[in-house]
Amino acid sequence: MRSVPENVTPEQITAQVLASFDDAPQDRLREIMHSLVSHLHAFVRDVELTEAEWSGAIEALTATGHITDDRRQEFILWSDSLGVSMLVDALAHPVPSNATESTVLGPFYVANSPLRESGESIAEQAAGTPAWVHGRVLSLDGAPIAGAELDVWQNGDNRLYAVQDPDAPDDHLRGRFATDADGRFAFRAVRPVPYPIPDDGPVGRMLQATGRHPWRPAHIHIVARAPGHRNLTTHIFDADSDYLERDTVFAVKPGLVRTFQPRAADDPDRPAGVQEPWVSLELELVLAPGDPDGEPDGEIVDRGRTH
Ligand code: BEZ
Numbered sequence: 001m002r003s004v005p006e007n008v009t010p011e012q013i014t015a016q017v018l019a020s021f022d023d024a025p026q027d028r029l030r031e032i033m034h035s036l037v038s039h040l041h042a043f044v045r046d047v048e049l050t051e052a053e054w055s056g057a058i059e060a061l062t063a064t065g066h067i068t069d070d071r072r073q074e075f076i077l078w079s080d081s082l083g084v085s086m087l088v089d090a091l092a093h094p095v096p097s098n099a100t101e102s103t104v105l106g107p108f109y110v111a112n113s114p115l116r117e118s119g120e121s122i123a124e125q126a127a128g129t130p131a132w133v134h135g136r137v138l139s140l141d142g143a144p145i146a147g148a149e150l151d152v153w154q155n156g157d158n159r160l161y162a163v164q165d166p167d168a169p170d171d172h173l174r175g176r177f178a179t180d181a182d183g184r185f186a187f188r189a190v191r192p193v194p195y196p197i198p199d200d201g202p203v204g205r206m207l208q209a210t211g212r213h214p215w216r217p218a219h220i221h222i223v224a225r226a227p228g229h230r231n232l233t234t235h236i237f238d239a240d241s242d243y244l245e246r247d248t249v250f251a252v253k254p255g256l257v258r259t260f261q262p263r264a265a266d267d268p269d270r271p272a273g274v275q276e277p278w279v280s281l282e283l284e285l286v287l288a289p290g291d292p293d294g295e296p297d298g299e300i301v302d303r304g305r306t307h
Pocket residue numbers: 077080104105106107108197198216249
């Protein structure tokens with residue numbers, strides 16, 4: 001008969017699990033698994049996790065799997081609402097940098113938005129106060145980047161992204177725009193509004209149980225891509241929005257907060273087709289250098305459609 005340890009103490013359990021990864025062939029994977037097990041076991045000890053609490057955690061993870069599909073990504077919502085997404089972002093993009101700051105992608109990105117003409121509207125139906133968004137994309141040295149792509153998406157005044165809204169056309173409030181020879185871009189959007197992250201699943205139950213709110217401040221999402229530069233995944237936040245100081249996913253950076261300038265209906269610069277008061281937003285997006293000969297780097301994962 002083979003021998004098994006007589007008294008399995010908590011310390012021995014942790015040591016056995018750590019040792020089980022000692023022969024993992026990839027150094028990085030071994031490092032990650034050792035650290036994960038060390039911290040996970042330390043956490044269980046620290047809070048003296050009860051069996052009922054352990055069951056509750058398994059139920060929350062199971063519910064997370066059940067509610068996630070190709071239109072809803074509850075795992076990313078956990079990452080966002082626990083600040084992990086922003087921590088990974090901060091480690092990947094250390095400050096200081098003179099490039100425009102990055103922030104979370106969020107769960108509402110949908111790949112292959114329509115390519116639109118400069119100046120075109122991304123709103124395919126009424127969606128709020130018109131917003132004229134224009135500016136330039138520049139390298140760190142201030143040189144304009146011609147042919148950069150801006151992939152933009154946002155919510156409308158019903159608080160919903162098109163992927164959440166069964167009444168909206170698929171391409172509503174999203175589009176891709178190219179910069180001209182001077183690095184300039186322009187598009188018609190609408191003024192975004194604050195909105196709650198999806199809170200009818202396990203993340204919402206965590207927020208409710210811990211007395212947290214689900215709200216995000218108003219913002220427009222932009223992914224900027226240009227050959228020879230790093231992809232920039234960011235938001236532009238409305239300086240007049242509620243929740244700037246208490247974003248539920250911790251994604252506000254002061255450098256990303258901008259004023260949407262109120263403009264009168266009869267302002268001579270008003271964009272074609274706008275009859276009502278509107279707002280304008282001027283932006284300079286500065287991209288960090290990447291591989292000079294390569295494609296824009298950094299993978300953007302299509303996180304599926306959430307509603
Ligand atoms: C968003 O900005 O679309 C978003 C980001 C994180 C969680 C939920 C939504």
